[in-house]
Amino acid sequence: MPTKRELARETVATYASFLVDGANEAGGQQCAVDVRNQLANILRISRSNLDLATALTEESAYTPEQKGEIVRNVFVDANPVLKEVLAVMAERGDYALLSRVWASYTEQLEKKLNVTVVDVTTVVPLDDALREQIINKTKADLGTDVVLNEKIDKSIIGGIVMSANGRRIDASVASQLEHARNVLKES
């Protein structure tokens, strides 16, 4: 008899698999990557908005139908497949599994579509030459196709920060200056 933890893992994998397949059928690899990015944004919003998180996770707050309606209305601009999956999760009381669904989605994206999304943070927009250089490097490291998810963040001062599948390469000027500051303080 499967344990509760195993059941939850299977549930998470099922949601993630349905999302990957649905996004891929709807728009191919790029659509799957877009869904991945939208899912990351929704996860961040859910974590920062306590009222929304309470409404969607507390059992006594709203009825399942009301929770599904809330999701559809709040994330109205999201990918339709993603929106429907989130609504079903809310109706079934599984919305608290969202962070695990996102992690599983990333894994299955890599397994099923042989693609890894690399989050790239810089202070200036990348040009094509840089994108090609980054893609070639990450391809060589990860052994899969790579899709870049570019972000601009002035706080890193310069350089680049790359992360994929929970691993991170911090080649930013901010981190190097911080390292230099620590060296100066300890010397």
Added chain:
Amino acid sequence: MMKKRAKKASARIGVLAGAAGAVAAFPTLAFAEQAEAEASSGISVILPHMVEFIPMLVAFIVLAIILWKFGWPMFEGMLVKREQTIKNDLEKAERDRIESERVLSDYKRQLDDAKNQAAQIVADAKQTGEGVRADLAAKAKVESAAMIEKAHATIEADKKTAVAELQASVADTAVAVASRIIGQDLSDDEHRAIIARYVSEAGSFNAN
């Protein structure tokens, strides 16, 4: 010696008593003799008349016997008693002198003992004082050394703290200046050049 002088004194007293007794017993004869002496002359002047001499002698003998029988023992008893008293007084004085000398000796000894004890007390007090002074000096020396060491440690710690704070301040300032220079003075192309260099020099995902 005392007895000889007592006998001489008693003899003189006997003669005087005999003469006094004769004068008292025969006053008429005395006056008659005086009148007869005035009338006679020659050796008979100095020779006693038997008529007078014998009663005087008898009276003298009687008086001497009485004195020897009653007066002398009483007088001798007084002398003996006096002698005994003087002897006792002398012995008592001698004993007192010996006692006083003994007491004086005791006093001197006690005084010497007291002086010795006082000297010993003073010496002990002096030694104790010197010991206490030495202890205090040693303690003060140790405490002062500890205070100096603590002060040195505090100064060293403050110095290290100040140096660390200065280093941190310098580091913060240097980083702030570098951040401003890089963030504001670099163009987009220069940023991209840095990115390209960092990407080529960055480690692998597999290495993390």
